[in-house]
Amino acid sequence: MRCTSICRKTLSENCxxxxxxxxxxxxxxxxxxxxxxxxSAIRDFxxxxxxxxxxxxxxxxxxxxxxxxxxxxxxxxxxxxxxxxSYPQLQNDNGHNKIQFLNFxxxxxxxxxxxxxxxxxxxxKGEAEISDDVNSVYNYITGANNYNSxxxxxxxxxxxxxxxxxxxxxxxxxxxxxxSNGQLRRAKLAKALINKPQLxxxxxxxxxxxxxSTKLVSRSLRDxxxxxxxxxxxxxxxxxxxxxxxxxVAFVTHEDGIKICGTPESVLSSIREQLPAExxxxxxxxxxxxxxxxxxxxELVHPDRVPHIEFKNASVIYRGLPILxxxxxxxxxxxxxxxxxxxxxxxxxxxxxxTADHPQSWRSVLSVDGxxxxxxxxxxxxxxxxxxxxxxxxxxxLVPSNKTFMQVILNGxxxxxxxxxxxFDGSKVPLDDFAKHVLSTFNxxxxxxxxxxxxxxxxxxxKLALFLRSVIKKPELLILDEAFSCIDDPLLLEKCxxxxxxxxxxxxxxxxxxxxxxxxxxxxxxxxxxxxxxxxSLHKYVQGQ
Numbered sequence: 001m002r003c004t005s006i007c008r009k010t011l012s013e014n015c016x017x018x019x020x021x022x023x024x025x026x027x028x029x030x031x032x033x034x035x036x037x038x039x040s041a042i043r044d045f046x047x048x049x050x051x052x053x054x055x056x057x058x059x060x061x062x063x064x065x066x067x068x069x070x071x072x073x074x075x076x077x078x079x080x081x082x083x084x085x086s087y088p089q090l091q092n093d094n095g096h097n098k099i100q101f102l103n104f105x106x107x108x109x110x111x112x113x114x115x116x117x118x119x120x121x122x123x124x125k126g127e128a129e130i131s132d133d134v135n136s137v138y139n140y141i142t143g144a145n146n147y148n149s150x151x152x153x154x155x156x157x158x159x160x161x162x163x164x165x166x167x168x169x170x171x172x173x174x175x176x177x178x179x180s181n182g183q184l185r186r187a188k189l190a191k192a193l194i195n196k197p198q199l200x201x202x203x204x205x206x207x208x209x210x211x212x213s214t215k216l217v218s219r220s221l222r223d224x225x226x227x228x229x230x231x232x233x234x235x236x237x238x239x240x241x242x243x244x245x246x247x248x249v250a251f252v253t254h255e256d257g258i259k260i261c262g263t264p265e266s267v268l269s270s271i272r273e274q275l276p277a278e279x280x281x282x283x284x285x286x287x288x289x290x291x292x293x294x295x296x297x298x299e300l301v302h303p304d305r306v307p308h309i310e311f312k313n314a315s316v317i318y319r320g321l322p323i324l325x326x327x328x329x330x331x332x333x334x335x336x337x338x339x340x341x342x343x344x345x346x347x348x349x350x351x352x353x354x355t356a357d358h359p360q361s362w363r364s365v366l367s368v369d370g371x372x373x374x375x376x377x378x379x380x381x382x383x384x385x386x387x388x389x390x391x392x393x394x395x396x397x398l399v400p401s402n403k404t405f406m407q408v409i410l411n412g413x414x415x416x417x418x419x420x421x422x423x424f425d426g427s428k429v430p431l432d433d434f435a436k437h438v439l440s441t442f443n444x445x446x447x448x449x450x451x452x453x454x455x456x457x458x459x460x461x462x463k464l465a466l467f468l469r470s471v472i473k474k475p476e477l478l479i480l481d482e483a484f485s486c487i488d489d490p491l492l493l494e495k496c497x498x499x500x501x502x503x504x505x506x507x508x509x510x511x512x513x514x515x516x517x518x519x520x521x522x523x524x525x526x527x528x529x530x531x532x533x534x535x536x537s538l539h540k541y542v543q544g545q
Contacts, residue, residue: 014052015088016199016231017073019045022084023257024068024077037068037077038257041084045250045258047073047199049089050229055247057231062271063252063259064488066235067103067203067459073233074101074201089198097195102188103203137179138163138172141190154194162190165227166220180344182213186220193224200224203235208393208482210342210514218243237488238271239517292525292539300330300524300538306370308333308477308508309354314365316349316358323349325534329526333476336500336509338519341528347512350528351392351479354510355419356384382416389475390419391466391483398422401455405465406446408454409439412469434474441499442468445492459486467496471504478504480511484518493518 021043023036050057061069071077072085079085090098134144141162142154163169166186171179179187185205192200205221206214222245225232236242242249242264249267251260260270301307309331316323324346331337339347352358353366356373364374368384371377389412399408399422410426413435417424431439439446442464449461457465463486470478478500487493497520500509513519525539 014048015046016049016090017045017047017085017087019072019079019085023080024072024085025080026077036080037072037254038065038252039255040257042072042257045261047231047233049198050225050231058225058245058247059233060242060246060249060264061233061235061252062238062249062267065252065254065257068254069250069252069258070101070103070201070203070233070235073199074099076101098197099199099201100192100195100197101201101203102192102205104185104188104205104207135176136172137168137174137176137187140176141168141187141194143191143194158196159194161227162193165223166190167216181208182210182216182343185209185213185217189217189220189224193228193230196228197230199231199233201233201235204237204486205234206236206240208485208514213343214514218245221245239515242268291542293542295524295538295540297328297330297538300335301332305332307331307367308335308369310367311350311353311365312367314353316346316353316360316365322534327536329536329538331508331510333508334506335524336520336522337511338522338525339510339512339528340525345528345530346534347528348481351481351510351512354477355388355390355479356381382418385418386415387476388419388479389470389473389477390479390481391463391470392479392481394481395420396462396466399454399462399466401453403454405449405452405454405457405461408465409446409468409472412472432474435472437503438468438472441503442495458488460488460492463487464492464496471499475507478507478509480509480513480520482512482514482518485513485515487518497521 019042021041023038023041025036046056047059048054048056063069068077072079075087087099138144138159142159160169163172166189168183168186168190171183171187176184176187189202189205200221202221205217209217221232221234222243224230225245234243234246246264249260249262249264250258251267251271253259260267262270307330309329311327311329314327314329315325317325327350339350341347349358353361356362362373362375364372366373368379371379373379398420403411403422407425407427408422410429411422411424413426413429413431414421414424445461445464446468449457449465452461454462454465463484467480467483470480470483480500484493484496487496500520509520509522511519511522522541524541527537527539529535529537
C-alpha cells in the first residue's frame with residue numbers, strides 16, 4: 001500500500017527526511033547482485049518539522065524490518081539510487097548531530113560492567129566521590145565524562161530544561177551506573193538531545209520498562225517534541241501500545257518495504273486484519289493465571305522441608321537509602337516465581353545477592369539448601385554459579401560479537417568460570433541427555449544460526465542463544481531477567497515458554513518481566529514496592545476461568 005494519502009510534497013524548509021523510489025544496501029558490492037534491504041522500493045516517505053502541514057513529524061514504525069528502516073532514516077545504509085534519500089532542511093543547516101539515533105536493544109553510551117563490578121564499585125566509593133564523580137548523571141548527559149568526546153560546556157539553561165522535562169533534576173549528581181532502567185532510559189534520551197537535534201529516532205524506547213516508567217518516558221517525548229520542536233520516530237513492536245501523540249504509523253517488511261502507512265487508527269486496524277492473531281497479541285491472553293491471592297511466607301514451605309533459597313530479615317542499605325528492608329522470603333525447590341515491581345525497587349539486587357555478584361551476598365542475608373551463606377561457609381562464587389543458569393541484559397551486553405550462535409550456547413556447559421565469562425569453548429564438553437534434548441528441541445533454530453557471529457544475529461536470535469545457554473546445563477536455579485523482552489517471533493516465544501513450563505518443571509525459576517505475556521506461567525509472585533520505605537508482599541497465582 002502506498003502512502004499517497006499522507007506523504008505529500010512539502011516545502012524544503014519543513015522537510016527533514018524524504019525518501020522517493022529508493023532502496024538500500026549495506027555494501028557497494030551488493031549493488032551488482034541487486035541485494036537490497038527491501039523487496040520493493042520505498043515509494044514515498046517523509047518526516048517534517050513539528051507543526052507542518054500533513055502532520056508527518058511524529059512517527060511510529062512497526063514490522064519485522066522496523067529496525068533496518070529506522071537505520072535508513074538515520075542515514076545508514078547506501079541509498080539506491082544515490083539521491084533517492086535526502087535531508088532537505090538539514091542540507092541548509094549544520095547537519096552534524098541534527099539526527100540522533102538510539103537503539104535501546106543495545107547497551108551503548110556507558111561502560112559495560114557486570115553486576116559484581118558495578119556493586120563493588122558502588123560499595124567502595126565514598127559519598128563525596130559518587131556525588132562529584134566524572135560519571136555523574138549530569139556529566140554523562142553533557143559529555144563532561146571520559147567516555148565520549150562531546151564538550152561539557154553546554155547552555156546551563158537548556159540543560160536545566162532537559163533535566164526538568166525528563167524528570168532527572170534530582171538525579172543529576174548520582175552515579176550513572178546506579179540508575180534504574182527507567183532512569184537510565186531518560187538519561188540516554190537527555191544525552192541524545194544535548195546537541196539540539198531536529199530529528200530523534202528511537203528503536204524500542206519502552207523496552208524493559210514498567211508501566212509507570214513507560215508512561216513517564218512517553219510523556220517526556222511528547223513534551224520534548226512540543227517544547228523543543230523536535231520530530232520523533234519510534235520503532236515499536238506490534239504488541240506495543242501506540243502513544244496517543246503519534247501522528248502517523250508505517251508497517252515495514254523486508255519483502256514489501258512500507259506495506260501499510262497512514263493514521264494510527266487505520267494502520268493498526270489493517271495490521272489486525274492481515275496478521276495472525278497470535279502475532280498481534282503475542283500471547284497476551286494465553287496465560288489465564290492472572291488472579292492472585294496473598295499468602296504468608298510460612299505457608300510456602302512445609303515445616304519438615306528445607307527451602308531451596310531463604311531470605312531472613314535481609315536488608316541492603318546504601319548510605320541510609322534502603323534497597324531491601326527486612327525481606328523474609330522462602331523459595332521452595334522447583335517453584336516458578338515472578339519478581340515484580342517498578343524500576344528501582346530492588347529486583348536486580350535480589351538476583352545479585354542470590355548469584356553472589358553483590359558484595360553483601362556473604363553477610364548472612366540468605367541461605368541456600370539450609371546452609372547460611374557467609375564468609376568461610378565453604379562455598380565460593382564459582383560453585384554457586386555452576387548450579388545457576390542466567391539470561392539477563394547485563395550478560396547480553398558482555399557477549400563478544402565474534403562468538404557464534406552455537407559457541408554462546410555451548411559455553412553454558414563449561415564449569416567453574418561463572419556465568420559472565422564467554423571466552424571458554426564448551427564444544428568439547430560431553431553432552432548429557434538433557435543437553436541433547438535442548439539441542440534437539442531447538443534444532444531448526446540452531447541449524448539456521450549455528451555459525452553466525454553473535455553480532456550479526458537478530459536480537460531475537462541473540463536472546464534465544466542466551467536462553468539456551470542458561471538452560472543447557474540443567475541448572476538447579478534458572479534466572480530469566482527480561483530474557484524474552486526482545487523476541488519478536490510469537491511462535492518462538494511460545495516454544496521457549498513451553499520448554500520452561502514442561503521441561504524445567506522441577507527447576508526453581510525466578511523471572512523478571514514488565515509485560516505479562518513475556519513470562520512463562522508462574523506459581524507465585526513477590527511484589528516489591530516503595531521508594532524510601534521499602535515493602536513487599538507474596539502472592540500465589542490461581543487458575544483463571
